[in-house]
Amino acid sequence: MGKIYVLDTNVLLQDPYSIFSFEDNEVVIPAVVLEEVDSKKRYMDEIGRNARQVSKLIDGFREIGKLHEKIPLHNGGFLRIELNHRSFHELQEIFVEKTNDNRILAVAKNLSLEEQTKENGRTVILVSKDTLVRVKADAIGLTAEDFLNDRVVEMDHIYNGLQEFFVPKEVLDRFYEKGSLPATDITNKPFYPNEFVILKDALGGSSSAIAIVDKSGSIVKKLVFDQEHIWGIKPRNVQQTMAMEILLRSDLPLVSLIGKAGTGKTLLALAAGLMQTEDLGQYKKLLVARPIVPVGKDIGYLPGEKEEKLRPWMQPIFDNLEYLFNTKKPGELDAILAGMSSIEVEALTYIRGRSIPDQFIIIDEAQNLTKHEVKTILTRVGDRSKIVLMGDPEQIDHPYLDEYNNGLTYVVEKFKDQSIAGHIKLIKGERSGLAQLAANIL
Known part of the structure; x- marks a missing residue:
């Protein structure tokens, strides 16, 4: 006896191909989910891209049959767009507002009640990435699960x-x-x-x-580069020594570093990049980029030219560069960077479509990237370039990502058995005693 899986909008926006992840069971998409997907397809980001992909997939199913009836999937399952079972009667005394989340819950609950009246009724399971939707489902006696296939x-x-x-x-x-x-x-x-x-x-x-x-x-x-001074930086612990080894290895074009705040990821990568670009001339340029994902409420549009707009987002990079260049006066770092055309600090927004050869590339905060975005970045890397992905999988600001399905974790796991890649997890914080204590207990 199969099962019926009712999908929440966030499952489709996280993975458009999640439709095919439920084996030979029936997948039900409530009509309200299509409305929510439609409202997102104009977004010019990963969510918008996934919304458009979902729309194309479902549109392609129209050639097979009517969407409100069972449409066979290649994995042996079935897909149905649910137009009925929208009655709010069963939930009107529990959830007063008819929000989209509650409408999805109503569809799943009504399907479950209908199946219970049948002799061989199937189990109805609501699949959602939203914790509170799963909590609500449990409160009304409905089975709910997180979508874990993307991990x-x-x-x-x-x-x-x-x-x-x-x-x-x-x-x-x-x-x-x-x-x-x-x-x-x-x-x-x-x-x-x-x-x-x-x-x-x-x-x-x-x-x-x-x-x-x-x-x-x-x-x-x-190790080859054990305990070397790099641009005035010396590894302070075992993991930093290991990180410096793979950062300086020219035969490892892909390096990934994960660790909590203050473990030295950015500083070590910048020092290694500056040495190999400025001192050794192994690369023509040092490119540093990070995704623009705000922590807390977005501050909105920023005035000025592109460089002025990017400065608040890129400030953590500039803080580390000020330390490496030992600058004391305001504007001193800008003057140094202006005279060094080999250093470029950029937002990831501008990397699509580029080909980046002969460069040492540092991607900071990579845990806020999706699988698709990290694939886009890695496929931009040209000949004789080295790319370093780093971040803390426990500090994610993206609404549809977690510690186990983000782009950084994806790269670490997929490349761990590849000879061209190196990886290390930094454990001990070296920023300050307070920073280490905060990272551990907060």
Whole structure:
């Protein structure tokens, strides 16, 4: 006996192809959901793009049959646009206002009551990304679920790029002597390419070593850039040392860094980028960009030219540049950047359609990107370029993203077994004692 899944608008706006995620069951889209999707299709952002995609998908189903009847899907399921069951009679004493959310609840509840009268009635499940809609559904005796098919990883299993092992003292000595070890000398479990390893004395001695797995995943070797000063910046902890290693590796065109506020992601990436662009000449330009997603209420339109409009959004980048250039006076950093044409600070709004060769690219706050947006960015990267994606998956300001389905987590999980990518999770905050305490307890 199959099930009936009633989809909320936010499920379709998060993933237009969610229609095909319910196997051989029946998918019901209430008419009010189509109205909400229609109201979003004019938006010039990811939500608008998904709304237009949903519209095209549903329009294509008209060639198969009538939308208010069951239309077969290629996965064995069925799709139906629900025009009936809109009566608010069952809910009018519980929810006074006839909001769109309550209308969707009414459709699901009426379908459920109808199925209960049948001998082999099916279970009706409301699928919504909205927590309060699921709470309301539970309050009226309706089964409700979150849409989890878009998650690339289960809870608490995001790849952190690091493993720790306790090994015999002779293994540590052999590693120091030869500079490398077969991975099988440490564990029989497979490693990912470019994964970091911390080796500690199994007997509790003070000996330890930091290593990195080679591209084949079979050899564990010493770091190349261990404890180097980069533009006056020296790694303060183990994870920062690991981050500097992959940031300076020219054979890793993709690097991802995740960590809480104050762990040094932006500062380390900028220092590595400046060194390789200005000092070594490995790249023609350092491009720094971040998505424009406000924290709290949007401040609206900003006056001035493009650079003046971008300044408030890009200020965290400029704060780090002021530290690296050791500027003291107002306007001093602007004068330095004006004389250095190789540094460009940009909003991600302007990256679509570009081809970016020979550049060191830093994408800050990448956790606010969707899967589609991060794909758009990575497909812009040209020959001999290196891109660094960084952010904190626990600090997301996008309404339809969470820790497990955002673009940054998506890249980390999809590229963890690729030899061209490196990743590390930064744990210890180095901004200040207050910042570290706030990140941990708030």
